[in-house]
Amino acid sequence: MLGRNFILIFLIAFTLIKTGLFAQQSSREFKNGIAAIVNNTVITAESVLRELPMEVSRVYFSLPLSEREKYKQLALRGLIQKELMLNEYREKNYNLPDSIFEQRIKETIQREGYTRSSLIKNLRAKGQTYDEYAKDYREQVIYSIMRSEFISTKGIVISPRKIEEYYIANKNQYRQDREIKLRMIVLENAKHGGEESTRVLADEIYAKLADAESFTQMAQIHSDQNNANGGLRIQWDKKGGSLHPSLEKVAFALGQGQVSSVVQLPNACFIMRCEEIRQTKLKSLSEVKDEIEDNLIEQARKERADKWFKKLEAKAHIQTFSF
Known part of the structure; x- marks a missing residue:
């Protein structure tokens, strides 16, 4: 027994170490690799990794190879497009004064609660200099300006x-979901002596309904909810609405006027009758x-x-x- 446990622990530990080494090795490969060259600008593999959405980057190295490749290529495409925009900005001599960028950076620093010295300290901890930060910020501003100028919705008119x-x-795409109007007999376990006795009562009521007893009258007598109006639910029900999934599945299989068998949930038993079906309606233009x-x-x-x-x-x- 001890031998088996030792082997199991060893295998788990080996797997964790292997996974960690793989992630470290993969990170080093990103750090030293080149992903693309756009004109004379190098896009590093590490910058592609930084471009990944945060929720993806956290689990990137544990994803299947095909998934990693998909996210990697999307990030790389975004960086290539960004560099193409920056190159266009330089070629067209769209020179914004440095004072604009400096003022924007100053406003950002103040908004985020930094001083210049505390920002530099924070950047240093991340392995980045202030000049690198300023360059990245400048490029991001230029990128935003170029996007708004050339690929915005400006001037697009739809007839x-x-x-x-x-x-x-x-x-x-514009059809409303099918909706149903339900009556329910609800028997709560807490009011009928527990799960077993509640189910027995529910089966007895269901048998009477099968013998053509009025659902409305039975709901008025027995239901623990909406008994005053014969168990009728005020709202129309649609898929994905307020019904418990187990009730929804049964309810939407009913035809108009049909009664369900007993549906037992942890806290209650339910019998449902479909009063009316509101067919799928096309929304108007x-x-x-x-x-x-x-x-x-x-x-x-x-x-x-x-x-x-x-x-x-x-x-x-x-x-x-x-x-």
Whole structure:
């Protein structure tokens, strides 16, 4: 027994050590690697890793290889596009005064509760100098300006006809969910002597309902909830709403007028009757016009961005590497 436990502990420890070494080795490879060269600018593998979303970077080295590659390429594409924008800024001589960047940095430092000296100390702890921080900040401001100038939604107008055509072609996106009106007989365990006795009572009531007893009358007599109105729920129920998942599954399988069998949950037993079904309704064009317009504007913005980046890529020298 001791021998088995020792082997198990050894295997777990070996796996953890191996995983840790793998992560360390992978980090070193990122630190020393080159991901791409855009004109004369090198994009390091380490900068790609820093570009990953925080929730991804935390678990990056434990992800499957295909997932890592997907996130890595998305981050690299973003950095390449950023460098293309910065290069365009330099080529077009869009020179903003240094005072603008200095003022922006000063405002950011104050907003985040730093002094210049405390910021420098914090940057040093992260392995970054103030000059590197200022350069990154400057590039981020330029990047934002270039995006707003060339790939924003400015000037995009969607005609009423285009909105209508999109609505007709995508009607299924704008259908309301099917809704049902339910009556319920609810028997709470706490009021009927516990789980077993409550289930016995529920089965007896269900048998009477099967013999054509009125559901409304039985609910008025027996239900612990909504008994005054015959167990009728005030609201219409839809999938993903307030119903417990086990109740929802049974309720939405009922036809109009049908009664469910007993559904037993940890705290109560339920019997349901579907009173009415409100069929899926198509929202009118006027109800979804603004939503469609927003979608089409975003599509047009993406098309504008793709076209612009292809133009920038065509006149740039871009070389990517495996890393």
